[in-house]
Amino acid sequence: MRPFTIAVAGKGGTGKTTLAALIIECLRRQGPVLAVDADPNCNLGEALGLEVKRTIGQLRDDVLERIADLPPGVPKDQILELGLHECLVEDEGVDLLTMGHGEGPRCYCMVNHVLRRVIDTLRGNYRYVVLDNEAGMEHLSRRTTQDVDALLVVAEPNPVSLRAAARIKEIAEELGLRVRSKFLVLNRLQGDLPRGLEGPIRELGLPLLGTVPYDPEVEGLSTAGRPLRELPPGSPASLAVEGILKKLRLGKEG
Template identity: 45%
Template sequence: MAVRVALAGKGGTGKTTTAALLVRFLVESGRTPVLAVDADPNANLNELLGLEVETTLGEIKNELRTSVPESMARGDFMEMRVHEALVEAEGYDLLVMGQPEGPGCYCAAHSFLSQALQKLERSYAYMVVDNEAGMEHLSRLNMTEIDHLLVVSDASSRGVLTAARIAALVKPLQLQVSHKWLLVNRAPEEIPEALDKHVREVCAREDLKLLGYLPESERVFELEINQKPLWELSAEDPFLRKAYGLFEKLMATS
């Protein structure tokens, strides 16, 4: 069974960027194979990884209504198409949920992704799931057992409180999480004492482990606005080395 790492946090905190960096870290540190899952309907993890996506699970779900060959069982067709939807790369594969059909609830699409994940994850050492904002979707995905929940916040007191509220949903949603982490992203180089005190108080109150602080990175910003993959970030980049140090801390508890 794969070590499951789920990322959560409100929009705009750098959650997807963190997910892409974590995938790169796992691959470059030899922790393979990795299954990267973009479970956010507003999918863009593939762009940060430099991959083209041809088929999403949302599209496959629609195919099940009209395109199943008469000679093939529905379950077999689904499994075949899910494997075809995997975007293969060196050391890792990517699976994208995509948009469900029409307006309204995403529950059916989440249920479909859940079925696919249960079968796929047995073939991987690690699974990194980039989620939409909030936590309820983790329950819909049937991800009731998570090794590491990594909640990403910006470096503001309000952002940290929002991250704590997201982490607090673990209990009412009946999720079994081995380790809950807080990553404060886009932090100043010198962490203000007041911010650090606030972060540590919130972590203690919500049973969160402070993974650490990541600074702003002009190079990451440059790559993102130019639609370049994060693999182009130099291995000697101070920001990347800082991120890898934090990821090693997280993996040491696996």
């Protein structure tokens, strides 16, 4: 069965990694999740408290080094598949794949081609895939299976951040991603939604899926380098994310 794929996008610092990690913490209780850190800053592992040993970027470099010395006939798929499993950090209900740095000046086409196929096969083992993207969504554009069920564009509740969200929405459209539905998520909300924002939100043309309040405990954990699963039960940010997942019909009852 095809997994339900959620991609989180937005400008740097809006809270993509935080939202992705909170979503993963919620979904991992319901079915196996493949978490993909597709931001070269690579901090989804830290937010989940998982130690990344090797990134896909490193694997790609290693394989390219080794391929030159291989006798003909040695299947590259197998080497990549083995390598991929070294990149996969396994934990209860969640496996994490970290993409790492982008491509260097060398030609990675062949390796990328095989890698995409291997990752696409891997995806079939999960009920959910959650992608934490870089602002430009580069990795999404390079995927063979570009299907995303829900693209969540994260912004902060102010007009400047909403304009940045509009740009992210355009990028997704320009990339020609196959996205079933796109939504806006407002993060770090203090108090009620400012009234003046209703107009700019309408203009953006993305339905507001939900808001996540500013939660000092979230910030505290991130400053201390602690994983978000250490949030106390029922913390405002986790409750908000549970609500968001329910709206996507991925709640506990859904």
